[in-house]
Amino acid sequence: MITSLSIKNYALIEKLTIDFSKGFSIITGETGAGKSIILGALGLVLGKRADLTSLKNKEEKCIIEALFSISKYNLAPFFEANDLDYEDETIIRREILPSGKSRAFINDSPVNLQELQELSFYLIDIHSQHQTQELSEEKVQFEIIDAIADNFQNIVEYQILLKNYKSDKVKLNTLLKKQSESAKEQEYNTFLLDELVAANLKADEQEVLESDFEKLNNVEIIKESIDKSLAVANEEQIGVMHNLKEIKNSLHKIASFSPEYDALLERVSSVAIEFDDITVELNRSAEKLINDPEQLVLISQKLQLIYTLQKKHQVTTVNELIQIKNRLENTVLELGNLEDQIVNLKKSIQQITTSLDGLSNEIHQKRVDAVPVLAQKLIAILETLGMPNVRFKIDIRASSTYFDNGKDTLEFLFSANKGTDFGLLKKVASGGEMSRIMLAVKAVLAHYSKLPTLIFDEIDSGVSGEIANSMGEIMKEMSQNMQIFAITHLPQIASKGTAHFKVSKSTIGEDTLSELKLLSKEERIVEIAQMLSGTVVSDSALNHAKALLN
Template sequence: MISSLSIKNYALIEKLTIDFSRGFSTITGETGAGKSIILGAIGLVLGKRADLTSLKNKEEKCIIEAHFEIAKYNLKPFFEANDLDYEEETIIRREILPSGKSRAFINDSPVNLQELQELSMFLIDIHSQQQTQELSDENVQFKIIDAIANNKETIIEYQLLLKTFKSDQSKLNSILKRQSESKKEQEYNTFLLDELVAAKLKAGEQETLEADFEKLNNVEIIKESLDKALAIANEEQIGVRNNLNEIKISLQKIGSFSTDYSAILERVSSLTIEFDDISQEMNRFSEKLINDPEQLDLISQKLQVIFNLQKKHQVSTVGELLDIQLNLENAVLELGNMEEEITMLNKSIESKRVELDGLADKIHSNREKSIPVLSQKLIAILETLGMPNVRFKIDITGSENYFSNGKDELEFLFSANKGTDFGLLKKVASGGEMSRIMLAVKAILAQYSKLPTLIFDEIDTGVSGEIAIRMGEIMKEMSREMQIFAITHLPQIAAKGEAHFKVSKATVGEDTQSELKLLNQDQRIVEIAQMLSGTVVSESALNHAKALLN
């Protein structure tokens, strides 16, 4: 429950702190006095968006703080899940800065609006006139039935499963589309792949083949050049090797005379060894050279295959051709994998479909059992609210469609009078009837929900007299299980409150201010008398007010 509310620099309120009690509290005040401001401030605490127009003084920040007693409502899991400090008296604070920025805190820990909104769902339900019209909405009607049917956990399980079911369906549709597109290209891709595989390409082989081709294609000139070089090197009288040996012998004679000469001798000795190695290498090359026209033709053919493939695929290296081959292999393999994935997804979808149908059947069964209970409870309450002939016709029909809350379609019909046909609420129910039906719904839901606080914002539209008294009695009865606030213009309802607050507006100098004040017994009598007779309070109005309060 909300135990206190503090407002600073908001709308027409300069500064206000008010404490609230358990049970049933009523809030009254003239039109425009500021009741909507109080609701707006509470709305900000619950996570509604704010703007600079909320600031009374545009140069100072607005602060709204509310204290909630939450020990009874099993909210520790929420605080742990959001890494927040849990306090049995939890404080929520909103700040709106002159810059327009907004900040929110739960027990002094900064939070975002989404976290604030999630927590507020466990704390307060503000019922406005607009929500009375929402009673005609099928989703709202389902929520009413499901609360009585105790379907909450089953629907959550169904929704989680439905999410994965739809995700699988989306994946399947995407794969089927890709498969259809891939099949058109498969034949051509397979042809290209077979062509590349047949070529038996290897990384770096083009360079090797081109080098071998050059050798075989020029074998005669290579042989002639090597043999000539060997002849020059090894000719007995004037060959290079013989000359180097002569130089070496000459230097050996003077090597001991100076380190300079010995150094030259050492270098010539090294040159002689290197030259011998070169001669041997040229000799090996010459001996290995073979004129092989068949091998030359095979190399030429392989190079031509490579050149043709490079031209076809618009690349310049074997490495790039191998990359293309890998991509084609993956593309062809992917089509095979698609078939396997399609089979797996179909099995998963069918399995989830069976499970979804089972949950939907359970939801449907619970709803069917709850409908007579809801109808009986609604009729019982509405009969006390001056609708003795009210009837409801609530039909739940299963369908093949998977909706967000099951597979049911709902027809919620209503008749207020004998001899009149059933019709949709929004078409046949008057404003006063809708207000009474909504109060009856809220009274029933209060028995099934653990919500701490419910605020009725002028739910008494279109009713008066004895009906208003009974509406007040129902709210008071509801307050045994939860904290109830009723913003009302009716003295009959205002008198039923255990605490009575008045919203008033006053002009202070050039400024207009709103305030919320807890009335004592004498002040309540005057306020209710004014609600009965207007500004001029008559003796009979005072007596009537006392009677209502008693």
């Protein structure tokens, strides 16, 4: 419950601090006195957006601070989940800076508006007059039924599954579209890959093949040249080796005479060794040289295949072809895995569907069981509010569509009088009837929810007299289990409160100020008397006010 509210530099309020108690609190005041300002300030604390028009003095910041006693409402898990410090007496502060920026704090920890709004959901329900029409919305009607049916946890689980279901359906549709679009591409890629795999390419093999091709294609010329080179090198009388030995022997005779000749001997010896190695290599080459026409054809075919593939894929090396093959393997494998992914997603969707159907059936049955309980309780309350012949026809039907809160459709019909047909609330209920129905709904829900505080903003619109008195009694009874505020113009309701606040407006010079004041017993008598008779208070009005209060 809210225990105090502090407002500084907001709208017509310069500075205000007010304490609240448990039970039933009344707020009254003339039209335009500033009751909406109090609600507006409280709305900011609960996470509504703000702008610079909220500031009374545009050069100073606006600060709104509310203290909540929350020890009885099991909110520690929320604080833990949002990494906030939990306090039994929790302070929520909202600041609006002259620059237009807004800041929010929970127990001095900065938070964003979404976190503030999520916490406020567990703290206060502000029911404004225009919100009565929300009762005719299917979403709100389901929330009422589900509260009585204790469907909260089932719907949370259902919504988690539904989120996964929708996510998997999106993934599946994406994969199916990709599969359809890539069918022809897959066929072509597979053809290209098979072609490259069949080629059995090896890194850098093109250079080896081209070299082998040149050797085999010119084997006769090569053999002739090697044989001639060996003959020239090894001829006994005039061969190069014979002549080098002769030169070496001649220089050996004079090498000791001068370092110059010794150096020349060393060089000729090196040449002789090198040339000997050359002849050895020539002999080896001659031995390996084979005239193999079949091998030549095979090498030629392989090279032609490589050149054809290079032209097709617009590359110049075998290594690039191998890279293309690897990429195609990944692409074909990925598209091949597409079918497996689709099969797995379909299985997942089927499993989720089974779970969704099971949960939605449970939600449906609990709703069906809750409908007569809700109708009975509403009728009992509305009979005391001057609607003795009221009837409800609430029809819940299971469908095949997955909605956000289950698979049900809802028809919530109403009849206020005997002999009249059932109709939709928004079409057949008057403003006064809607106010009474909403109060009855809130009174029923008060027994099922653990909401600390409920604020009624002129829910008494369109009613008066004994009906107003009954509405006040219902709100007073509700306040036994929760903190109730009622902003009202009716003395019958105002007299039921355990505390009475008055909003007033005054003009000081060029400035207009609003203030909220807790009335004493005597001030309260006068306020209710004025609500009965107007500004001029008569003795009969005072006596009537005292009678109402008693």
